[in-house]
Amino acid sequence: MIENPKPQYAQIAELLRARIEDGTYEAGAVLPSEDRLAEELGVSRVTVNRAVGLLRSSGDVRVKRGVGTTIRTLPQIHRDASARYAARGEGAGAGEVEVRKLNLKSRTDYRRIGQAEPPAAVAKVLGLGAGEPSLLRSRVLYANDEPTQIADSYLPWSVTKDSESLTQPDAGPGGSYGRLAELGVGPVRFTEDVTVRTPTEAEQRTLGLDAAQPVFQIWHVAYTASDRPIEVCIHVMPGYLWTLRYGWDDGPAPDAG
Amino acid sequence: MIENPKPQYAQIAELLRARIEDGTYEAGAVLPSEDRLAEELGVSRVTVNRAVGLLRSSGDVRVKRGVGTTIRTLPQIHRDASARYAARGEGAGAGEVEVRKLNLKSRTDYRRIGQAEPPAAVAKVLGLGAGEPSLLRSRVLYANDEPTQIADSYLPWSVTKDSESLTQPDAGPGGSYGRLAELGVGPVRFTEDVTVRTPTEAEQRTLGLDAAQPVFQIWHVAYTASDRPIEVCIHVMPGYLWTLRYGWDDGPAPDAG
Structure with missing residues (x-):
């Protein structure tokens, strides 16, 4: 069976996760807005939104009311x-x-x-x-x-x-x-x-x-x-x-x- | 602190879960369509969709491709x-x-x-x-x-x-x-x-x-x-x-x- 190619939003999620891991986005910092990410990465805002959804499920980011989407601070x-x-x-x-x-x-x-x-x-x-x-x-x-x-x-x-x-x-x-x-x-x-x-x-x-x-x-x-x-x-x-x-x-x- | 009242979609999810537990919806059966549920329950289709989303996360229903949303069959x-x-x-x-x-x-x-x-x-x-x-x-x-x-x-x-x-x-x-x-x-x-x-x-x-x-x-x-x-x-x-x-x-x- 041939594996499906990874959907675009999953690829974007991987890219953002790599930036968190290498410190491009620092622990506790606010993630750039979905509009800005969509523009920078040349994908639709919907795709970025789904990618950020994956990062929320996995705990890499969380939504802080009144602050925005922030990068995980605690280790496992x-x-x-x-x-x-x-x-x-x-x-x-x-x-x-x-x-x-x-x-x-x-x-x-x-x-x-x-x-x-x-x-x-x-x-x-x-x-x-x-x-x-x-x-x-x-x-x-x-x-x-x-x-x-x-x-x-x-x-x-x-x-x-x-x-x-x-x-x-x-x-x-x-x-x-x-x-x-x-x-x-x-x-x-x-x-x-x-x-x-x-x-x-x-x-x-x-x-x-x-x-x-x-x-x-x-x-x-x-x-x-x-x-x-x-x-x-x-x-x-x-x-x-x-x-x-x-x-x-x-x-x-x-x-x- | 006063508890927020439970949002409508969560109430709908509870109602549907009760119907699964009392056998109104049988194990393995297809859940009525979101349109039909919205009409029957007098709520918006968006609300039904969010409620069904909760039931999917909890494993009470799952989406079977080509079949629809079906009721859980296996016990814990x-x-x-x-x-x-x-x-x-x-x-x-x-x-x-x-x-x-x-x-x-x-x-x-x-x-x-x-x-x-x-x-x-x-x-x-x-x-x-x-x-x-x-x-x-x-x-x-x-x-x-x-x-x-x-x-x-x-x-x-x-x-x-x-x-x-x-x-x-x-x-x-x-x-x-x-x-x-x-x-x-x-x-x-x-x-x-x-x-x-x-x-x-x-x-x-x-x-x-x-x-x-x-x-x-x-x-x-x-x-x-x-x-x-x-x-x-x-x-x-x-x-x-x-x-x-x-x-x-x-x-x-x-x-x-």
């Missing part, structure tokens, strides 16, 4: 699942490990900590009865002041109600898992279900995405030594920004929970 | 990373485990098996010198005759050159890992790097996707007992079709390889 962030949770005793919250490794400035904004009715699917995993509340710890993480993920962590209220620390942004040494361990329900095993989807309107605003930019959704479940699901954390992350790393040794399949 | 497929490789001794190839579990008909088409120059990044992981070839086993997997993934597996030619079985579609008991074990380089540890991106033109054709539908790319690396990377397999999978499941026990971070 590697999230090593087991390493990030193993690092939780070392000062940084698990969520900040990857970002600091890249010498980026990390920040976590807690937007809500308190009692909340969990989504039905979360209640089911946590084994909560009808109307039984959870403690929600909802946060947005940043690298160099750009949003990198939303993380909503749900814990059974019946377990957390006596822990003052768990209602604070800084839950103390070892983070919230440290407090759960003190309560006798420390997590020792984890599963993550990874899906990809388009972002909701609210997520688009929070993460600075447009509707065409897919997000990873990670459904992280932590289990105690007696295999009780003790936390569900839902991570929503711009797809173009992250590489998710998992590793395992061969052997019998672990119980899928 | 769960891929449990450690379970799928643990199951490789049980007759089915690792790649077919998830699909059979859903009582779907699985099929693997080998489109190429033979000596090939690996991509530079693959050669680097496998420790191949300049110009050193690999054995490529390239296949497309199907469920009920719909393509579900492309899997390109690269092995060092120097290791595989004496194995007749590895050049066959059916590599024998335990698949290609069984043969590697007989050669003294059986995989015992794995890492996977998961990214999401838009599909290339060739991938769009092979997987029946359009440019706006993101794909998972899984970069699967298998290591021997002496920690030699012995295989790189690159999986490209329609994002809307898959949930990726990983699990691990707490402990020190494994060496990231």
